[in-house]
Amino acid sequence: MSRTGVAVIVVLVAFAAGARADEVTVKGRVVDEDGKAVAGAEVATFWSADDNRPMSAYQGVKTEADGRFALVVEFYGPDQVVMAVKGDRGGLAVVARGTAGKPVEIKTGPLVEVTGHFTCTEQGSAPGWTNVYLHVKPGDVRFAQCMSKESKFRLKVPPGSYGFWGYGSSIDYTSDRRDITVKAGTPAVDIGPIDLKLKPLAKLYGKEPPPLKVTDARGVDKNVKLSDYKGKWVVLEFWGFWCGPCVARGLPNWVDFAEEHADDRDKFVILTVHDPQATDFAMLDERLKPVIQKYWNGKPLPLPIVLDTTGETVKNYGISSWPTAVLINPEGRLVQVKDEMPEEYLDAQLPPTPLDRKLARALDREIQFNVGGARLINVTGFLRAMARVKVELDPDELKAAGVGDDTIVPLEADGRLTLRSWLNLSLAPLGLTYVPSDRGLKVVRKTSDNDALTRPAAAQAKTNARVGAALKASVPFDFHKEPLKKVLAHLAAETKETFLVDPSALKAGMPTLATTVSGSDSGAPLEKALDSLLAPAGLTYVVRDEAVVITRRP
Numbered sequence: 001m002s003r004t005g006v007a008v009i010v011v012l013v014a015f016a017a018g019a020r021a022d023e024v025t026v027k028g029r030v031v032d033e034d035g036k037a038v039a040g041a042e043v044a045t046f047w048s049a050d051d052n053r054p055m056s057a058y059q060g061v062k063t064e065a066d067g068r069f070a071l072v073v074e075f076y077g078p079d080q081v082v083m084a085v086k087g088d089r090g091g092l093a094v095v096a097r098g099t100a101g102k103p104v105e106i107k108t109g110p111l112v113e114v115t116g117h118f119t120c121t122e123q124g125s126a127p128g129w130t131n132v133y134l135h136v137k138p139g140d141v142r143f144a145q146c147m148s149k150e151s152k153f154r155l156k157v158p159p160g161s162y163g164f165w166g167y168g169s170s171i172d173y174t175s176d177r178r179d180i181t182v183k184a185g186t187p188a189v190d191i192g193p194i195d196l197k198l199k200p201l202a203k204l205y206g207k208e209p210p211p212l213k214v215t216d217a218r219g220v221d222k223n224v225k226l227s228d229y230k231g232k233w234v235v236l237e238f239w240g241f242w243c244g245p246c247v248a249r250g251l252p253n254w255v256d257f258a259e260e261h262a263d264d265r266d267k268f269v270i271l272t273v274h275d276p277q278a279t280d281f282a283m284l285d286e287r288l289k290p291v292i293q294k295y296w297n298g299k300p301l302p303l304p305i306v307l308d309t310t311g312e313t314v315k316n317y318g319i320s321s322w323p324t325a326v327l328i329n330p331e332g333r334l335v336q337v338k339d340e341m342p343e344e345y346l347d348a349q350l351p352p353t354p355l356d357r358k359l360a361r362a363l364d365r366e367i368q369f370n371v372g373g374a375r376l377i378n379v380t381g382f383l384r385a386m387a388r389v390k391v392e393l394d395p396d397e398l399k400a401a402g403v404g405d406d407t408i409v410p411l412e413a414d415g416r417l418t419l420r421s422w423l424n425l426s427l428a429p430l431g432l433t434y435v436p437s438d439r440g441l442k443v444v445r446k447t448s449d450n451d452a453l454t455r456p457a458a459a460q461a462k463t464n465a466r467v468g469a470a471l472k473a474s475v476p477f478d479f480h481k482e483p484l485k486k487v488l489a490h491l492a493a494e495t496k497e498t499f500l501v502d503p504s505a506l507k508a509g510m511p512t513l514a515t516t517v518s519g520s521d522s523g524a525p526l527e528k529a530l531d532s533l534l535a536p537a538g539l540t541y542v543v544r545d546e547a548v549v550i551t552r553r554p
Contacts, residue, residue, distance in 0.1 A: 022075045023486045025514070026095055028104030029067045030084040037067030038108055041086040045073055049146040050378060052154045053406055055085060058373035061514065072485045072514055081136050081143040083158070084108060091158050092143070094136055111156040112182045116191035118151040118166065120173060122198045126151035127168030128338050135163035137179065159184040166194055169338070170321040172202040200318025201326070205336040209236075209328055210316035212273075212306065218281060219304030220271065226328065233268035233346060234328040237303075238314065240275040241287040243322040248295050248368040248416070250323035253386070255302060257343050260361055260388075264350050270303050275322065276311040294496065295368070295416070341385045359436060362389035363420040364459040370414040371426075377405040379426050380443060387419045390440030397444040401431045410507040412485075413547070415498030418463075421545035424454050429503040463546040470495045471527040471548070478520045479533070484550060485513035487533075491548070495526070502551035510552060511539055 030038040044060030063069045063084070073080050075097045083092035084106045091108040118130045132153040134144040140163055146153040153166070159182050167175035173196040182189055204210070214222050226234060237254055239246035254270050261268070278284040284307070292300060308314070317326060325342035327335045337345045353361075367386040371379060377393065384391040393405050409426045417425075423434050423441075433446035433454055444450065456464075475494045479487055488499035505511055519533035530548075534540055540553045 022097065023483070023489070024073050024075060024097070024101070025070055025483055026073045026080075026082060026104060027068070027070045028082070028093070028106060030063045030069065030086075030091070030106045030108060031067055032089075032108050037063075037065070038084070038086055038089075039063055039065045039067060041067070041069075041084045041090075041108070043069045043071050043082060043084045043106070044373070045071070045080055045082055045143065046373075047083060047085070047144045047155075048373075049144075049153075049155050050375065051148050052146065052150075052152060053375070055144075055156055056373065056375065056406075056408060057085070059412060059513065060373065061512075070514055072483045077139075077141070079139045079141050081141045082106065083143060085111070085156075088156070090156070092136070092160075094139060094141065109158065109184065112159055112184075112186055113188040114153075114155045114157060114180070114182060114191065115188060116153055116166075116194060118168060118194050118196055120168075120196050120198065123202075127173055127196055130166065130168045132164070132166045135165065137161045137163050157182060159186075164191070166196075168196055171319070171324050172199060172336070173197065174199060199320070201324075201334075202336070204317075204334045206333055208332055209326070209334050210313075212271075213308045213310055213312035213316075214306050215309045216281060216307040217304065220306070224271075224306070226332070229269050229328075230332055231330050232266070233330060233349060235268065235270040235342070235346065236317075236326040236328070237270060237272045238275065238317070238319045238322060238324045238326070239272055240277055240322050241284060241291065242277065246323040247288075247291045249386070250325070251301060251303070252295060252366070252368075253341075253343055254325075255296075256361075256365060257347070257388070258303065260353060260358070261347075261350055267350055268346065271306050272301065272303050273306045273308065273313060275314060275319075276309055278307055279309055281305075281307070341388070343388055344385065347388055355436075355438075355440070358389060359440065362387040362440075363418065363453065364457065365419050366416050367419055367422060368416045369422060371409070372412040374409055374411075375406045376403065376409055376426075376430070379409045379411075383419055383422055383426075384440075389419075390437070391423075391434070391443065392437065392439065392441070393443045397442075398432070401445045403430050403432065409503070411500070411503045412506065412513055413498060413500040414492070415500075415547060417498060417546045418457075418459055420453065420457055421460060421547070424545050425500075425503055425547075428454075429507045460546055464543050467497050467543050467546065467548060468527075470497050471530070471543070472525045474521065474523050475526045475529070476521050477529070477533075480518050481516040482518070483514045483516055484511060487517060488550070491526070491530075498547040500547050500549060502549050505551050511537070511550065515539075 030041045041063045042057045042060045044057035046058040047055045049055045061069050061071050078097050080095050088111050089108045090111050091106045093104050093106050118127050120127050129149050130151045131147045133142050135142050144155050146155050161181050164178050164180050176194045329335050365387050380391045410429050411426050434441045434443050435450050492499045517533055517537050521529045538553050541548050541550050
């Protein structure tokens with residue numbers, strides 16, 4: 001199963017190695033059909049309705065009493081969409097990169113519900129997990145998404161012409177692209193059943209896999225055959241040095257998996273199969289130098305690597321997305337993994353790791369995460385999948401804390417932190433914490449006597465020390481009334497550390513990612529320059545939970 005099925009549920013902004021965006025503050029006003037100001041409307045560039053819940057904004061802002069707003073917008077292409085929603089009414093505007101400094105007016109009206117569901121006639125059942133994107137046309141700018149485990153979708157959007165893209169597991173099913181028109185005065189548009197076709201790999205499930213074509217190998221004999229491992233589980237992890245999710249998540253996850261199951265290495269083998277872009281190991285080693293430093297703790301990949309410069313292996317398995325993990329059972333047949341990460345599936349096939357050991361490893365496990373505007377259930381779901389340990393929400397405890405599983409977590413961050421730090425940052429602002437359970441971890445109300453797991457651990461202390469050392473170096477910057485979002489992104493890029501706004505402060509509304517600061521680096525250590533930059537805005541910083549956390553001065 002491709003990780004794009006589960007992992008993307010929370011990561012609302014796609015991770016792409018080396019991708020950079022121009023950030024511009026777009027200002028404007030939201031009005032109704034009569035030109036009157038709409039106060040309290042949510043304004044954002046991206047909206048999601050996961051599991052058919054109400055639409056929610058990613059990194060949105062609220063309009064003031066006069067309908068005005070100021071939104072930090074990332075431009076990856078020439079245009080971006082800004083949509084405003086209040087209740088069942090909304091509107092959108094397409095903003096061109098070159099005109100982003102001009103005021104924007106968004107006129108609202110009744111939203112129209114777009115619905116539908118997926119089928120797969122070839123397999124005689126629904127695909128299970130599916131995802132839908134809507135794009136504004138022309139320009140093909142993505143602005144709305146609906147993921148579901150029930151093969152259904154429901155989105156509310158303004159009338160207009162849109163591009164539709166729907167798909168299930170990217171290695172199992174083809175996708176569906178079409179143009180749709182949403183007319184004003186129509187309460188709903190039902191696209192109807194969308195029949196997805198099976199991809200080549202999906203047609204191999206339950207059968208013997210195609211042979212490997214190997215032009216060179218490291219860690220195994222270059223004449224390796226799958227039949228050599230009959231009686232063991234075999235993982236084929238298809239990856240590429242150019243693929244961010246591969247090097248930041250997929251491969252580190254399998255390395256950690258192998259370490260956790262070191263006592264069971266006679267029961268499984270992990271072969272990493274690089275795509276044909278790697279012509280030889282000399283070329284691959286050169287391309288992996290920055291990856292090793294950034295994502296692999298300065299160490300080369302400790303798993304076997306198989307090269308196939310002919311591309312036959314990728315073609316025979318029908319691989320079209322990276323990373324893709326293919327599982328072969330001890331009987332030598334391909335296994336379909338649905339609605340869970342492949343590591344989770346294989347973990348369940350091996351002797352169980354004692355829970356106390358599993359929890360200790362999981363809490364110290366580093367997880368690459370880009371999160372913003374996500375619901376609590378999605379945040380914990382992603383962390384559960386990445387850490388391979390149950391993270392369950394206790395409904396009664398959440399209710400008592402005045403929190404729902406669809407409550408938006410006030411955390412905007414992009415970094416590689418341990419599970420413990422991600423949970424601390426995500427749950428504390430909501431008055432929640434996590435405690436051990438007989439299945440893993442349970443999310444409950446925070447009290448004075450249930451915070452044992454949230455206390456600083458050795459792994460956190462080590463990273464905090466590294467962050468502190470990074471702050472002692474000089475980092476060039478020159479900001480003039482720049483939003484914190486842009487400032488923190490620059491500092492993170494320069495130091496390779498994680499910078500974020502205190503989630504509790506975000507929840508309280510001060511500071512926000514749009515809060516502006518001004519200042520220049522004078523060659524002083526960043527710890528002093530950063531303090532000078534933040535102080536005029538009434539802000540300061542602390543190093544905790546493996547990050548530089550910007551917060552209000554006491």
